[in-house]
Amino acid sequence: MDTNNEIRLLIEEIRRLGSPGPDGKIRVKFGVLFNDDRCANLFEALVGTLKAAKKKKIVSFTEELLLQGVHDNVEIVLVED
Template sequence: MDTSSEVQILKDAIKEHGTVNSDGRTSVAYGILFDKTANTLEALNGTLRTAKRQKKVAFDAEILFMPKDKDVQVVLLE
């Protein structure tokens, strides 16, 4: 699977499982995203880092780990 399709799967998962925050952006906890994409995204952290570099998502960490970061919000920027 190519990177752009993995980023699209990530964006779709955030839209499907997230909620709209006070800024009007959709966000989801990393733990939920981890659970919901386990069967579709083999390298979730790699996809998250790629999407973050492309400014498609934002989160407050360099890399996220389960279960330590399960409550960190991943915000969809576009």
Template structure:
């Protein structure tokens, strides 16, 4: 495993950590984009967080209801972890 696969695995762990007990209606861990983007640990781990999120969405590991994620404008978008 390397590159993006490794980053997606790290992302899954960080979403679980940040979500705590917050879930969507189906029990999937959920965290706001603004929480992830402002988290010190995530900013140290991910060089290109938005790129990692896009790759994870393409692989159906996560989902979110936005074409684009911009800090500030999309802080309240829910990032839902589909695959643990």
């Protein structure tokens, strides 16, 4: 897997599904990303891609590990693209 390509695709999907917050940064809830059919087909490991993007400071979220159901309301914020 090409991590940089996966992150580029993730940025596109966050833009597509998210909306600007009060600070102008685009944000989307984890559950929206996880349950989206297009994302399900694009990403083999969405959580892994999110973690890699967080490590590169492209996105931010509060939890260490994201689990479907438990963390559906956690906001993923697009920090930089």
